[in-house]
Each structure stands twice: as structure tokens, then as C-alpha cells.
Amino acid sequence: MTDAILVLNAGSSSIKFRVFAMKGAAPELVMRGQAEGLHTAPAFSAFDSAGKQIGEQTWEKGTAIGHEGAIACIGDFLRGHHEGYELIAVGHRVVHGGEVFTQPVLATPEVLAKLDELVPLAPLHQPHNLEPVRIIARRRPELPQVLCFDTAFHRAQPEVAQAFALPEKITSRGVRRYGFHGLSYEYIASVLPEFAPSAATGRTVVAHLGNGASMCAMAASKSVASTMGFTAVDGLPMGTRCGSLDPGVILYLIDQMGMDARAIENLIYKESGLLGVSAVSSDMRELLASDDPRARFAVELFAYRIGRDLGSLAAALGGIDALVFTAGIGEHAPAVRERVCKSAAWLGIELDAQANSRGGPCISTASSKVSAWVIPTDEELMIARHTQATIG
Template sequence: MRERQILTLNSGSSSLKFALFEQGADLVETMRGQIEGLGTASPHLQARMRGDALADERLGAADAADPEAALRVVLGLLQRVTGREAVDAVGHRIVHGCLAFDRPVVIDDDVVRSLETLNPLAPLHQPHNLAGVRAAHRAFPEALQIACFDTAFHRSHPWVNDTYALPREFYDAGVRRYGFHGLSYEYVVARMKEVAPREEKGRMVVMHLGNGASMCAIRDGQSIGSSMGFTALDGLPMGTRCGQLDPGVVLYLLQEKGMTAEAVTDLLYNHAGLKGLSGLSQDMRELEAAGTVEAMQAIAYFVDRIRRELGAMAAVLSGLDAIVFCGGIGEHAWQIRERVCAGFGWLGIALDAGRNRASETLISSDGSAVRVFVINTNEEMMIARHSAALLASRGND
């Protein structure tokens, strides 16, 4: 019997990330890549096969005009490398599952219709996630299409960490704190079971720091609180998103500045965060290299908000046993990790400078009461695991 092939897709507004897994006795990643610059004049394809470079090329604008066109490029790559296009399941990252979806599900027309109603809650992600679903269904009509939700991991929140101080009917209607980056947090918890099982059973704060950034308070492997809330705008400042904001600012922009709801949405999602503060870029590497006053202030604000949230989450957990950094910034920017942890000796945090600069898995000092880790997150593997489980439950051979 041939090994099953599971394709994972993460369709965004400007990129399509993909990975291919073989399911035998274990899940083995055979290919990983991404197409950046969807809808632009110069999209770019990068891919690796079993760790070796496979593709690194500029595409024509028509090749990646939308998720469906980009998926045709991925399909061509699969055919060229594997000699076939048979895919048994396609696992999709879906950012918002609201109340109805608290675990991965097989996608049908009713599921798609339900998810379309959530587009306003995640306008940067949800419409593009669903475009990827439609494109994958047309490309692989016989494959099982599976939705894996970023919000599902956080459905274990206690009520006080799940609600807003609004009349109760809003909570009952679904206006509550959902949290995001759940697939990343779920993978990190699984890895911590392997590398630090004692801490995984304890009180952890995991920081997913990248273009999208959030933090999660986790006790015994369960999400207790998240910095993100009803939408992926809340919490930490991000690449282009504002993070925590007094709602009165939104009222002021609407009522006094005469901005439309669409203009405010565009401002808060696309022109705020590190990019808005620096006036330069949302890329942490560019900001660190630039060294301008505005770039340094943007970084300082980013770090300060993380530190504030870390103190709050330590209070939510009634103490702290471990901190985990993940995501592009969390995994690679040692200076940010150093600045986040500085001055937290009173909480029992002490970094080892050499380990931190080398981005080792354990970066705290031997005497640190709170152990600090760097874990390379792998949302694609988490999606593949969920997809494999649903394939098995359906009895597909």
C-alpha cells in the first residue's frame, strides 16, 4: 500500500505557505515552501525537498495573481518532484473558528458557508484561507479537505479570561476573547512534552513573536489566557497591526476625524504596529539595522508591551515555571529576547548570554528559577497531524 500524501496550506493575503508530508509509520515532511508576493508584479517561490534547496525563483505576475494561480504553481512543483499529483488530504490553517469550531473538521459546503460569516473578524486572513480551500478543492477533488483552527486551542479559557465587560447578551452572541496562533501553541506544548516535561505540566508563558504576535498563558498544557481577543488586532503590537488600543481612539477617529469604518480598518490592520511607529518597515531585521530614532522607539514599544503582558500572565498563572519564545522574531532575534527578560530577576528569570546569542533550545542560566526556551514552531506539522488523524478516522486507504 502506498504511503498517504498530506498537503498543508496556509493561504494569506500576500503569501501561500505549503508543506507535503508522507504518512507511513510516522509523518515525514518531504517538501516545504512558500510563494511570497501574491498579487504583485514580482512574486517569488522558495521550496526545499527533504532539507535540500528545490526552488528559488521569481515568478511571473500571472503565476501568483491569486491563491488559485499560486496553487497551480505548487501543483506543478509536486508533479515535477513526485511524478504524481495524488494527494489524500489537504489540511488548511483557518484563523477564526468562533464558537462553532473547537476542533479540526472535514470541510463541506456548510462548513465553508459558516466560515464565510467570520470574514469580518479576521479580514487579513479568513477570506484568503477560504480562497485556498476552494482552490484546493478544484485541484484535488477527491482529497479530504480539512480545516484546522487557530482559535480552537484557546476554548479552554476560564470565563473571566474569555469575556468582556459588556452586557451578557453580547457574550452569549459570541463577542468574547478567542485568542489566535493556537496551532503554533499546540505544537510548542507537544515539543515541550519532549524537551521539558516537568515545565510542560507546569505554568508556561509562550510568546509567538513574528509579523503577527501574541502571548499565551498555559497551565498543564491548557490555554488559560491569551493576549489576543475577539480579533487578531488585540494585544501586542505587530508588524502592521496596532495591538492593544483604547476603544475611545476608534470612536474619536470615526466621530471627530470623519474616517469611515473601512479607513479605520485599513489603518489598524495595515498601517499601524512596527511599520506605523517606525515609518519604515515591519521587519525587525530592517528596524535593528536602520538605527533611526523612530525605529528604536518602535522596537522599545514592542519590547515594553511584551514585558507588561509577561507580568500580567505570571499573575494569571499565580507564578511561572517556564517561558518559551517562538515565531520568526522569537526564534531568531536574540537581542529582543535579552531585552524582554532583562530586569525580571525578581520573577526568577536569568538568561545565559551565550546560550541566548546562539539561540539554543534552553537559554536560561543554570541557576534560573524560571527556565527559558526557544522552540522552532511548526504549524504545518500540527495541521498534518490533525489531518492524518481525521484520515484515519474516516478509514481512507
């Protein structure tokens, strides 16, 4: 029997999973899938490592299976496709580790209790990340579970990069810049030597551009600064999240428009970003294909903000040696990469248009003072690695 690790990434209405075999020094993908629409129209799908569909199930519209039903469905599927494999552990993505959790940890009642205290820092993510942990603990109490934190990679940042200019009575409650997408950045840092050794030891900005988007400045592959701060709504505009916003706007919404906390939460997390600006879609592919002026402006704003924050992160590094694009938009939208690189010509980036159209990996010219790259991220593989290392 070959040892296998299950990796779960749970959201409010979906659970994505991957299974990795421990056949050698590195985990090897065996299958992947997801259960989605958990509270409205549940659907399950699974694929082997080559992308062939090996499982499918749907429920009637209006059915709510929740996370409990999704875990049961995934468990039933894995039991029917476990030949030759033995599940030895489960790894979970947890969005917030606060100031305490700087490394992956085994899930225990004490650890979960501490993570519950961080729910106010990430109310839209943390409870859903933790629910499958508790469900599996009830179903398989003997199975080790490892929690991997999206904030941990950024704990290497200097204190000044994590601070807000607020009174100590506020900051002592944990109000500080945490940064997110850490598992993605950690993965990029781990493979960067294979692509650009000088970037791995030098000053690199990584742009994780997807439905959720952020950027991270890395010196010698360690986080120095990030565009996301206290929450995952900060920084760049995203699919439906507004990104950085003058706090005075929030006061205006309260005083002049009568909006309460929940209405503002819905606005800045679900109704803004690319969707809010374009009134067309939150999907960059649809915006790039649209002739609607609002869609074009949303793309322009997205690229402008990336360029502006790139300058800020380069300043935090004292210069820049490489720029890396990753995640859905970063890996698959050459038009966005082109806009960003051309706006960053002042930094010394010279785009190779043909290489960019091909998707890289190197998309800068040989004479470019700053190299530019497209490197696919793999947060689930990073979680599998951490899980393997943690359980020994």
C-alpha cells in the same frame, strides 16, 4: 507509493505550502514553497527538505493569477515531483473557528457555510483561508481536506478569560476573546516535554513573536489566557498591527479626524505597530540594525509591552515556572529576548547571556527560579498531524 499530505496556509496575496510524507508515526517534511504576489507580480518557488531550490516560476509585473492560479501552479509542480508519493489529503490553516469548531474537521459544504458566517469576525483572513478549500474541492472532489483552526487551542480557557464587559445583546453575537496562533501554541505544548518536562506540567508562558505576535499562558500545557482577543490585531504591537488600543482612540479618529471604518482598519492593521512607530520598517532585523532613534524606540516599546503582558499572564497562572520564546523574532532575535528576560528578573528569570547568544534551547542559568527557552515552532507540522489523525 508513500502517502503524502499537502499543507496550505493561504493569505490575501500568497499561499505557502508544505508536503509531508507519512513514512512512520510522524509526518516527515518532503518539500516546501510558496506562491506570492498573487495580484501584482506573481512568483513561485519550491525547496526540498534540505533547502535546495527545486522549482521557480515568475510572471510579468501586473499579472494577477489569484488563488485559482496559485493552486493550479502548485498542483502542476506537485504532479511533476510526485514520484514515489501519493497525495491522500490536504490540511488547511483557518484563522477562525468561532465557538463551534474546537477540533480539526473535514471540509464539507455544511462546514464551509458555517465558516462563512464567521467572516465578519476575521474579514482580512477568513475568506482567503477558505478560498483554496473551495478551489481544490472543485478540482479534486474526492480528495479529503481537513480544516485546522487557530482559535481552537484557546477554547480550553475559563469563561471569565474569554469574556468582555459588554451587554449580553452584544456578546451573544460572538463578541468575546478568542485568541489566535493556537496551532503554534499547540505545537509548542506537544514538544515541551522533550525540553522541559516540569514546564509541560507546570505554569508556562509562550511568546509567539513574529510579524504577528502574541503570548499565551498555559497551565499543564492547556491555554489559560492569551494576549489576543476578538481579533488578531489585539495584544502586543506587531509588524504593522497596533496591538491593544484604548477604544476611545477609535472614537477620536472617527469624530475628530473623520476616518471611516475602512480607513481605521487600514491604520490599525497595516500602518501601525513597529512600522508606524519607527517610520523605518516592520522588520525587527532592520530595526535592531538601525541607528534611527525611532527604530530604537519601536524595539523598546515592543519589549516593554511583552514584559508588561508577561506579568499579566503570570498573574492569570498564579505564578510562572517557564518562559518560552518562539516564531521569527522569538527564535532569531537574542537582543529582544535579552530585554524581555532582564525586565522579568523580578519574576525570577536569570538570563544566561552566552546561551542566549547561541540561541538556546535553554537560555536561563542553572540557578534561575524560572527557566527560559527558545523552541522553534512548526504550525505546518501540527496541521499535518491533525490531518493524518482526522482522515484516520
